[in-house]
Amino acid sequence: MVNKMMFVLLKQLVHKPATNPFPVKHAPANVTELIEKVQKGEVQINPPVPVSEGFRGKLHYDPERCIGCRLCILVCPANAMEWIPELKKIRHYVSRCMFCALCVDVCPGKKFPGEEKAVKALSMSEEFLIADYDKYSDNLIEEPPEAKELHKKKPEAPAQVGEKT
Numbered sequence: 001m002v003n004k005m006m007f008v009l010l011k012q013l014v015h016k017p018a019t020n021p022f023p024v025k026h027a028p029a030n031v032t033e034l035i036e037k038v039q040k041g042e043v044q045i046n047p048p049v050p051v052s053e054g055f056r057g058k059l060h061y062d063p064e065r066c067i068g069c070r071l072c073i074l075v076c077p078a079n080a081m082e083w084i085p086e087l088k089k090i091r092h093y094v095s096r097c098m099f100c101a102l103c104v105d106v107c108p109g110k111k112f113p114g115e116e117k118a119v120k121a122l123s124m125s126e127e128f129l130i131a132d133y134d135k136y137s138d139n140l141i142e143e144p145p146e147a148k149e150l151h152k153k154k155p156e157a158p159a160q161v162g163e164k165t
Helices: 004-014 031-040 071-075 102-106 145-153
Strands: 059-061 081-084 089-093 122-124
Touching (some): 071 102, 089 145, 102 122
Antiparallel strands (some): 059 122, 081 089
8 A cells, every 4th residue: 555655755765865964974083183184175075055945043133123012022932032121122042042933923123214014123044053152152142232231331239138248
């Protein structure tokens, strides 16, 4: 009995995988030597596979287009968005994000003069190499530039009653 699943299995056997192959044919014993050989042209690295259409990569936030409606914060299932009341803008923590794009779908955006329709403040980029050792690095937090200055200007909170200073 032939069914649809058999055709899918045959198709998967024939087509190449859509993943990136390892950068070189064999795993190197020493990565530093491999990099030197690549720079000399002795070894060729496999090119990366292009990202498919509709890929949901790192979220891109344009604070200029943000109207401060906070709809993205309401729909985010991972609580990856934070409201900055002083600026009436959002802060997005990429390390918490599930890349579901619900915030992108709900974002109304702002219409600038000369544009036909409003362009959303949130969009999904094709960037996917976002790993970092520091969970508070600039690569993992999307926020307006003014928010960074706000962090610097904030004075320390006064000591609570009973705390030693």
